[in-house]
Amino acid sequence: MFLGHKLRRRAASGSLEDIAFVASAVSITSSITIPASSQTGDVAILMDGEGAGVPATPSGWTNIELYNGTSHGHSLSYKILESGDPSSTVSGSTTEPARVMLVFRKSVSPSVTIQDLGTEQISGDPAAQTVNASASTKKLVVLGCHIIGTAGPANLTGSDTFDSEVISTNTTVRSVNLAYKIMNASPVDFTVDCTDQDTFNSLNSFYVEID
Numbered sequence: 001m002f003l004g005h006k007l008r009r010r011a012a013s014g015s016l017e018d019i020a021f022v023a024s025a026v027s028i029t030s031s032i033t034i035p036a037s038s039q040t041g042d043v044a045i046l047m048d049g050e051g052a053g054v055p056a057t058p059s060g061w062t063n064i065e066l067y068n069g070t071s072h073g074h075s076l077s078y079k080i081l082e083s084g085d086p087s088s089t090v091s092g093s094t095t096e097p098a099r100v101m102l103v104f105r106k107s108v109s110p111s112v113t114i115q116d117l118g119t120e121q122i123s124g125d126p127a128a129q130t131v132n133a134s135a136s137t138k139k140l141v142v143l144g145c146h147i148i149g150t151a152g153p154a155n156l157t158g159s160d161t162f163d164s165e166v167i168s169t170n171t172t173v174r175s176v177n178l179a180y181k182i183m184n185a186s187p188v189d190f191t192v193d194c195t196d197q198d199t200f201n202s203l204n205s206f207y208v209e210i211d
Contacts, residue, residue, distance in 0.1 A: 017106070017107050018106070018139065018182075018184040019104055019105070019106050019139050019140070019141060019182050019184055019210050020104065020105050020106070020182070021102070021103075021104055021105075021163065021164070021180070021182065022035065022037055022038055022042055022103040022104060022105045023035035023037045023038060023103050024100065024101060024102050024103070024164075024166040025100070025101040026098075026099065026100050026101075026166060026167070026168035027092075027097070027098075027099050027168065028097055028098050028099075028168060028169070028170040028171075028174075029097065030091060030092060030093070030094045030097060031089040031090060031091045031092060032046070032048075032089065032090050032092065032099050032101055033087065033088070033089050033090075034081065034085050034086055034087060034088055034089075034090065034101065034103070035086065035087075035101075035103055036086055036087045037086070037103075038081055038085070038086045038103045038105075039081065039086060039105070040081055040082055040083050040085070041080060041081065041105070042080070042081045042103050042104065042105045043078060043079075043080055043081075043103070043104045043105070043106075043112055043208065043210055044078060044079050044080075044081055044085075044101055044102070044103045044104075045076075045077075045078050045101065045102045045103075045104075045143060045178070045208070046058070046061065046075075046076070046077050046078070046079075046090065046092075046099065046100075046101045047074060047075075047076050047099060047100050047101075047145050047147075047176055047178050047204075048074060048075045048076075048077075048092040048093055048097070048099045049072065049073070049074040049093070049097065049098045049099060049147045049174055049176045049202075050072070050073050050074065050092075050093030050094070050095045050096055050097050050098075050174070051071065051072065051073075051093075051095040051096030051097075051149075051173060051174065052069070052070065052071055052072065052073055052095060055073060055074065055075040055092050055093035055097075056075065056092075057075055057077050058077065058079075058090045058091065058092065060079060060082075061077040061078065061079045061090075062077055062078055062079065063075065063076070063077050064076040064077055064078060064114050064117065064206065065117060065119055065204065067119070067121060067202065069121060069200070071149055071200055072121070072147065072149055072174075072200050072202065073093070074147060074202065075092070075093075076145070076204060078112065078114065078208070080112060081103075096170055096173040096174050097170060097174070098147075098168040098169060098170040098174040098175060098176045099168055099176065100145075100166050100167070100168045100176050100177075100178040102143075102166060102178060102180060104141055104180075104182075104208075104210065106139070106210045111209075111210075111211045112208060112209070112210055112211075113138075113208070113209040113211070114206055114207075114208055115135075115136065115140075115206065115207050115208075115209060116131055116132050116133070116135075116205075116206055116207055117204070117205075117206040118130075118131065118192075118203075118204065118205040118206065119202075119203070119204045119205075120202070120203050121200070121201070121202045122200075122201055123199050123200060123201075124196055124201070125194075125195065125196035125201065126193075126194060126196075126201050126202075126203035128191050128192065128193035129144075129191065129192050129193070129203060129205040130189055130190070130191045130192075131144075131189065131190045131191070131192060131205050131206065131207050132189055133183060133187040133188060133189055133190055133207045134187055134188050134189045136187050136207065136209055138187075138209040138210075138211045139183070139184045139185075139209070139210060139211070140182075140183050140187055140207045140208060140209045140210065141180050141181065141182050141183070141207060141208045141210070142180065142181040142183065142190045142192075142205070142206075142207045143178065143179065143180050143181075143204075143205065143206055143207065143208065144156045144158065144162070144178075144179050144180075144192035144203075144204070144205045145176065145177065145178045145179070145202075145203070145204040145205070146176075146177045146194040146201070146202070146203055147174070147175070147176050147177075147201070147202040148174075148175050148197045148198040148200065148201055148202075149173065149174060149198050149199065149200045150172060150173070150174075150175065150197065150198045151169055151171060151172045151173075151175055152167075152169060152175030152177075152197055152198075153167045153169050153175045153177060154167065154169075154175040154176060154177035154194070154197065155177060155194055155195055155197065156177050156179045156192060156193070156194050157192075157193045157194065157195075158179070158181065158190055158191060158192055158193075159189075159190055159191035160181065160188075160190060161181075162179040162180060162181050163179075163180055163181050163182055164179065164180060165177055165178070165179040166178050166179070177194075187207075190207075192205040
């Protein structure tokens, strides 16, 4: 699966050529705040989970996946941040929400491409998903997401250690775990898995090229 977006801007003097993690945010309310440490040209990834139905893709964001289930719905999207975005709020679901945002930076972000989306929603244990990152010659971030309908917390495992996992839990009704692995050189395939923690489990995986 391919999703692409381009933004032209000048590289900042002395800034890094590699992809770097900037900040994360979590929320269990109807909105989430873009981290104040982010800046124009950063790439934000947002997973918005709710109790039922499909959360709408936020205005100005690009949809990666929408899921509509009887007891769970989610919206996965991304945005190359613009002037005025840092510290602003993004509206989302209102029914049992739990959401996570991750922000990444590269010295120049002329294009963002979403590749190799894997997704499964099941009443049981989702099958492991292999992200075929070795097919890319670009710098990229592998992401995995596990959502469950209990306090959890949702969990993820990888064929290598994730750089970090960020979890948002809404009391006893929803838990979202969004994890990432940055690959700035020689990308390799990465397997994403989770354990069965609820009558509903959602497992998603993909990689983001930032070129």
